[in-house]
Amino acid sequence: MKKFLPIAFLFLLFGSINKVKAQQPAPQQEQAIHIAIIPFTSAAEVQTPQELQAVDLVEKNVIAAFGNKNRFYLLDRAQTEKIKKELDRAKDKSSIYASVMAEQGHLGTAEYIITGVVNSYVIGEDQNRVNYQTVTQYHASLRLSLQIVKVETGRTIFSDPIIIKSIDFANNSPGDIADNVLCKLGEKMKSIVKNLFPPELMILHVEKEKKGLPSEVLVNGGAELFDNGKDKSACDYDEHNIYSKAGKGLASMFSSGKMKLDVFLSDQFVANGKSYAQQSLIGTLRIEEVQGDELSLCSVNSGADKIKEAMDNNKTIVVKLHSDDDK
Numbered sequence: 001m002k003k004f005l006p007i008a009f010l011f012l013l014f015g016s017i018n019k020v021k022a023q024q025p026a027p028q029q030e031q032a033i034h035i036a037i038i039p040f041t042s043a044a045e046v047q048t049p050q051e052l053q054a055v056d057l058v059e060k061n062v063i064a065a066f067g068n069k070n071r072f073y074l075l076d077r078a079q080t081e082k083i084k085k086e087l088d089r090a091k092d093k094s095s096i097y098a099s100v101m102a103e104q105g106h107l108g109t110a111e112y113i114i115t116g117v118v119n120s121y122v123i124g125e126d127q128n129r130v131n132y133q134t135v136t137q138y139h140a141s142l143r144l145s146l147q148i149v150k151v152e153t154g155r156t157i158f159s160d161p162i163i164i165k166s167i168d169f170a171n172n173s174p175g176d177i178a179d180n181v182l183c184k185l186g187e188k189m190k191s192i193v194k195n196l197f198p199p200e201l202m203i204l205h206v207e208k209e210k211k212g213l214p215s216e217v218l219v220n221g222g223a224e225l226f227d228n229g230k231d232k233s234a235c236d237y238d239e240h241n242i243y244s245k246a247g248k249g250l251a252s253m254f255s256s257g258k259m260k261l262d263v264f265l266s267d268q269f270v271a272n273g274k275s276y277a278q279q280s281l282i283g284t285l286r287i288e289e290v291q292g293d294e295l296s297l298c299s300v301n302s303g304a305d306k307i308k309e310a311m312d313n314n315k316t317i318v319v320k321l322h323s324d325d326d327k
Helices: 007-012 049-064 077-089 093-098 174-196 248-255 304-312
Strands: 002-005 033-037 072-074 112-130 133-150 155-158 161-165 203-210 213-219 260-271 274-290 296-302 316-321
Touching (some): 033 077, 049 112, 049 133, 049 174, 112 174, 133 174, 161 174, 203 304, 213 304, 260 304, 274 316, 296 304
Parallel strands (some): 033 072, 033 112
Antiparallel strands (some): 112 133, 133 161, 203 213, 213 296, 260 316, 274 296
């Protein structure tokens, strides 16, 4: 027997280092990116209070992915409501986006606009006979249409549908399944934000040397950036149907050195009055230990000689997630 439960079950949701001496100039504080998140809507023809509450919960999980206040500035609800009215009045929304630079902005200070439509959110149950007993297994799925537009160009930089499916497990509370889907949505959004808005990383300090070359270095990226969900997820359950402790997956992932970073030498030059940046790959790193939200200890996997030469000559070094690890 299979039946679907009301969407109202969604209501149940919810080191420090003192020896760092930079051998490069300290990284400059990035200017916060201005994000306008337009209130999400539901694709349902009849929007009940429960469905609206579900949309609100999904929206809050998306907002949470932009929670780093040093990197993102979220426009308040009054500002986003004004933007929404402008977009609703416009027949051609792309022209609205593109006109911002010329007209100095009836869309305010927004650099990116995010809209979302919850196409479906279903929580269901299956009842099966196991060892002469009836076992209830809950499951849920979410489909979200998310669009991210760069205001300056009017170009859509993300428009893929986001489909989230819960894990299946025997449990007495369908609220756990609601939690699980929204937790997985949060992880997915963290990955999307990391890929679309990657922070600038650099080598801060050489921790260890081997034969005069750097063997371990510190980079200015930590748990917030490198948690890509490829190992045990904080949304998974153990055999007792209890959420794994947050960070448990991170510890096992980084202690085994699975994540690789690419190291680039960045050169600036001017031609025809325009400044250009040219980057050349000079080495690779492997993350060995995440030391909080902002620092990670990495082993130098290759290019130690070129990395040392660049640091000794105060060249600009840029560190990026390895392309194979960033998919």
